Amino acid sequence: MMRWLAFLTRCRAMIVKEMWAVxxxxxxxxxxxxxxxxxxVLFASAATLEVRNVDIGVLDLDHGPAxxxxxxxxxxxxNIRVLVPLASYEALARAIDRRQxxxxxxxxxxxxxxxxxxxxxxAGAVCDGRRSNSAQIMGGxxxxxxxxxxxxxxxxxxxxGGQNGLPGGQSTVRHMFNPNLDFLLFVLPALVxxxxxxxxLSVAGQSVARERELGSFDQLMVxxxxxxxxxxxxxxxxxxxxxxxxxxxxxxxxxxxxxxxxGSLISYYLATxxxxxxxxxxxxxxSSLAQTQQQAFLGIFLVAVPVNLxxxxxxxxxxxxxxxxxxxxxxxxKHMVVLMEGLFLKAMPMMAVLANVWPxxxxxxxxxxxxxxxxxxxxx
Amino acid sequence: xxxxSLRRLRAMLVKESWQILRxxxxxxxxxxxxxxLLLIFGYALNLDTGRTRIGLSLQDGGEAAxxxxxDFRHSPWFSVVEVGDVPHLKDDLVAGTIRGIVVIPQDFSxxxxxxxxxxxxxxxxxxxNNAAFIAAYAEGVRQSxxxxxxxxxxxxxxxxxxxxxxxxxxxxxxxxLVPGAIAIVMTMIGSLLTALVLARxxxxxxxxxxxxxxxxMGELLLTKVVPYYGLGLGATALCTLVSLLxxxxxxxxxxxxxxxxxxxxxxxxxxxxxxxxxxARSQYVxxxxxLLAAFLPSxxxxxxxxxxxSAPRWVQWITLIVPARYLIPSLQTVFLAGDDWGQFxxxxxxxxxxxxxxxxxxxxxxxxxxA
Numbered sequence: 186m187m188r189w190l191a192f193l194t195r196c197r198a199m200i201v202k203e204m205w206a207v208x209x210x211x212x213x214x215x216x217x218x219x220x221x222x223x224x225x226v227l228f229a230s231a232a233t234l235e236v237r238n239v240d241i242g243v244l245d246l247d248h249g250p251a252x253x254x255x256x257x258x259x260x261x262x263x264n265i266r267v268l269v270p271l272a273s274y275e276a277l278a279r280a281i282d283r284r285q286x287x288x289x290x291x292x293x294x295x296x297x298x299x300x301x302x303x304x305x306x307x308a309g310a311v312c313d314g315r316r317s318n319s320a321q322i323m324g325g326x327x328x329x330x331x332x333x334x335x336x337x338x339x340x341x342x343x344x345x346g347g348q349n350g351l352p353g354g355q356s357t358v359r360h361m362f363n364p365n366l367d368f369l370l371f372v373l374p375a376l377v378x379x380x381x382x383x384x385x386l387s388v389a390g391q392s393v394a395r396e397r398e399l400g401s402f403d404q405l406m407v408x409x410x411x412x413x414x415x416x417x418x419x420x421x422x423x424x425x426x427x428x429x430x431x432x433x434x435x436x437x438x439x440x441x442x443x444x445x446x447x448g449s450l451i452s453y454y455l456a457t458x459x460x461x462x463x464x465x466x467x468x469x470x471x472s473s474l475a476q477t478q479q480q481a482f483l484g485i486f487l488v489a490v491p492v493n494l495x496x497x498x499x500x501x502x503x504x505x506x507x508x509x510x511x512x513x514x515x516x517x518x519k520h521m522v523v524l525m526e527g528l529f530l531k532a533m534p535m536m537a538v539l540a541n542v543w544p545x546x547x548x549x550x551x552x553x554x555x556x557x558x559x560x561x562x563x564x565x
Numbered sequence: 566x567x568x569x570s571l572r573r574l575r576a577m578l579v580k581e582s583w584q585i586l587r588x589x590x591x592x593x594x595x596x597x598x599x600x601x602l603l604l605i606f607g608y609a610l611n612l613d614t615g616r617t618r619i620g621l622s623l624q625d626g627g628e629a630a631x632x633x634x635x636d637f638r639h640s641p642w643f644s645v646v647e648v649g650d651v652p653h654l655k656d657d658l659v660a661g662t663i664r665g666i667v668v669i670p671q672d673f674s675x676x677x678x679x680x681x682x683x684x685x686x687x688x689x690x691x692x693x694n695n696a697a698f699i700a701a702y703a704e705g706v707r708q709s710x711x712x713x714x715x716x717x718x719x720x721x722x723x724x725x726x727x728x729x730x731x732x733x734x735x736x737x738x739x740x741x742l743v744p745g746a747i748a749i750v751m752t753m754i755g756s757l758l759t760a761l762v763l764a765r766x767x768x769x770x771x772x773x774x775x776x777x778x779x780x781x782m783g784e785l786l787l788t789k790v791v792p793y794y795g796l797g798l799g800a801t802a803l804c805t806l807v808s809l810l811x812x813x814x815x816x817x818x819x820x821x822x823x824x825x826x827x828x829x830x831x832x833x834x835x836x837x838x839x840x841x842x843x844x845a846r847s848q849y850v851x852x853x854x855x856l857l858a859a860f861l862p863s864x865x866x867x868x869x870x871x872x873x874x875s876a877p878r879w880v881q882w883i884t885l886i887v888p889a890r891y892l893i894p895s896l897q898t899v900f901l902a903g904d905d906w907g908q909f910x911x912x913x914x915x916x917x918x919x920x921x922x923x924x925x926x927x928x929x930x931x932x933x934x935x936a
Binding site: 509 | 850
């Protein structure tokens with residue numbers, strides 16, 4: 186009993202000391218809370234794979250009813266901001282080269298004649314392959330618009346749900362969890378994982394390296410503290426800051442963006458807790474290996490970039506080659522993205538939550554053990 | 566303080582360069598990170614969807630339904646991993662083991678015999694791009710099945726669009742990711758590394774020691790910046806070589822243009838790094854500011870992945886002060902299109918202007934600090 190009490194007292198002292206080290210600098214206090222929230226709001230607004238408000242060039246050599254119909258449909262599209270009339274192929278090439286337009290539609294001579302004669306007619310489009318991602322998305326929109334214009338010219342109304350309005354059945358599509366396929370609903374939960382990970386890694390990364398750089402590591406070694414007590418103290422600041430921030434993310438997402446948490450609050454904190462411990466383990470491992478704070482920060486960066494890119498946020502894990510899919514299983518952020526999408530959008534039940542939390546526990550156990558071993562070897 | 570002395574400058578440059586070369590972490594960032602980034606961009610960031618895992622709910626026992634189900638099983642776009650009833654499959658959708666459900670309903674065969682035959686597609690909307698893909702390709706499978714059944718190919722639409730992508734005919738995503746990787750690496754070296762190094766000098770008090778030497782303020786900044794400029798150029802050259810040799814990314818512009826563009830951006834990024842260190846003075850704060858103000862914007866607000874025009878107006882305004890925004894278009898052009906000085910020069914001018922402002926702020930901040 187007495188031993189436990191002494192253990193708790195020493196842990197408390199260590200936690201207070203570590204929290205003090207992190208919160209002492211007023212600028213650091215602001216840096217711990219404000220940037221994560223700013224990142225969440227700013228990047229959620231910026232990160233959209235929809236292409237809207239872009240300028241599209243038009244080279245109209247047809248001037249007939251078909252061209253009129255296509256231009257009318259294009260003008261009505263919310264994805265296009267301005268239609269830029271182009272006089273010649275040279276003007277078209279220049280507009281693309283200079284990035285005045287993302288794509289340019291070419292309506293060839295005799296287009297209206299072909300459509301009227303019921304020949305299969307074809308318009309052309311040139312897109313800027315330098316921006317291949319946006320260009321492909323815009324190319325998809327343009328194909329759809331031109332196809333619809335063709336049907337309208339034939340007097341066929343495109344059937345709801347059907348792709349081209351041809352007879353012979355159709356597919357009825359239902360997008361569960363996100364009926365309008367709003368990209369923001371996908372980005373917000375994924376950003377919680379990204380932002381929380383960057384914050385936890387940065388705080389945990391400086392823990393050991395700073396002591397060593399300032400020379401206080403020696404003092405820590407001779408202090409009457411056990412290894413476990415020191416490590417608990419080191420884990421406390423990133424964990425406490427991370428949990429406070431997680432609460433703020435939840436408030437921002439539900440209040441500011443109006444996106445409810447459909448899963449349970451317990452699941453949310455359970456997932457966040459083990460995600461944080463996994464990241465703290467990673468951060469402390471890097472920190473124990475580093476000689477200076479600078480090395481620790483750069484090392485954290487070297488870890489954070491692949492962890493982030495393999496998480497499934499930037500591109501689906503399903504599309505990766507097998508070797509990388511296996512590596513991604515060891516990426517805590519990959520599991521966290523699944524959990525956050527599940528909890529915010531899918532009302533993920535507890536069993537499914539646990540199925541994704543246990544890998545986080547396993548990663549935490551491994552990274553914390555490794556960092557403890559490294560820390561101990563540093564002490565001797 | 567006396568004027569510019571070449572001997573002194575050389576001595577300082579040698580000292581600073583040694584400091585960089587001695588630190589393994591600097592080398593990691595300059596030469597290992599670029600390779601990791603390029604490998605991930607080349608192999609992991611595949612924005613083109615491959616085979617998607619779906620569940621199939623076959624509610625009709627007829628021959629037509631079985632035939633369509635077979636088409637879904639053999640489709641190159643889908644892999645049917647689960648067959649069962651809809652409530653069951655919806656649980657899998659929640660768990661994320663499948664991304665969509667195709668339902669072939671009860672009277673499908675009967676309707677198909679009359680020339681109809683509807684199916685239902687349920688997708689996981691939490692991944693919007695995947696969901697749109699599944700909806701479109703499932704309908705594609707159904708249409709070609711219907712057409713094959715009717716014994717004639719689907720009648721062509723009255724009007725179609727022939728798309729061509731200039732500069733990148735195959736629309737290979739690797740090609741557009743490489744300039745982004747270079748931008749990230751240069752930002753890392755220019756802003757983050759420089760900010761850290763100088764913040765450390767402030768933190769340890771060695772900055773005051775240097776300021777007490779007869780070195781002028783201009784010389785001091787120069788000696789701090791030049792080694793990192795060399796490091797940045799080296800990393801850019803490495804990125805370029807790896808992407809040309811390993812990924813076959815074309816390089817249609819001139820080396821001179823790439824060199825000048827990279828130099829202008831590095832000038833700007835180094836200025837930003839110096840400014841951050843002069844404002845922050847502690848390594849932790851400097852690293853966090855560099856991350857927030859330099860690294861993340863160069864990734865997310867530069868138009869490298871996300872189209873700037875599609876963002877809300879206030880975000881578009883913010884991108885105007887993100888230097889990488891003026892770098893990415895020029896890099897994309899020099900790799901994929903060729904030299905276009907009419908585009909390079911204005912962007913280079915803007916980067917130099919940003920750099921000049923950053924350097925002036927740094928000078929002013931440091932004067933005040935020392936005084």
